[in-house]
Amino acid sequence: MKVIVVEGISDKLRIAPLIAEPVTILCTNGTVSATKLEELLLPYEGQDIIILVDADSSGEKLRKLVKREFPEASHFYIDRCYKEVATTPLRILKDVLITANIQVKTLLIEG
Template identity: 85%
Template sequence: MDKVIVVEGISDKNRIAPLIAESVTILCTNGTVSATRLEELLLPFEGQDIIVLVDADKSGEKLRKLVKREFPEARHFYIDRSYKEVATTPLRILTDVLIAANVRVNNLLAEG
């Protein structure tokens, strides 16, 4: 099954993309989105494994709630609140989160 990872911004995408060792689509919502916009973004990926990895802040929580309502089949993964943003989370931690989400990772980068 194809995987889609939903992140908030381009810095989040740039942070996790090099860690991933399989073909995965990374979608940026570019901040908080409406239900309509979220549907436009995710509808083409319906039936795929939708993984949500957003910041541990207000806008991230808002987006998470919206995804839960519109796409209840999506799987949610969390970074520790102490890191606040996906973009500032240590690579080692992000690697663990990706592994937990059943995403193949590049082992060499995980050690850096």
């Protein structure tokens, strides 16, 4: 099972319809401490943990924390020009998910 970590519910709602395999999408809901991150991710230890957060300072802060606490997690990035996962065009998100080895729906997606 794969686990995708995003920052907010809008990020989750943006990527969930694109995914064609069972995955768990976890929201950090803003700033997270090492303890909170551990509580969130510990149940998924040993699974593929994929980090997909915004290209901003809070996203970078979260990435640093994850790299320290869960070094085995894989990090995938959206281009800084889009700033947020929630505002990234669907075709770009689809490409990022494919790169993360996540099966995506084959429907033609606009946007």
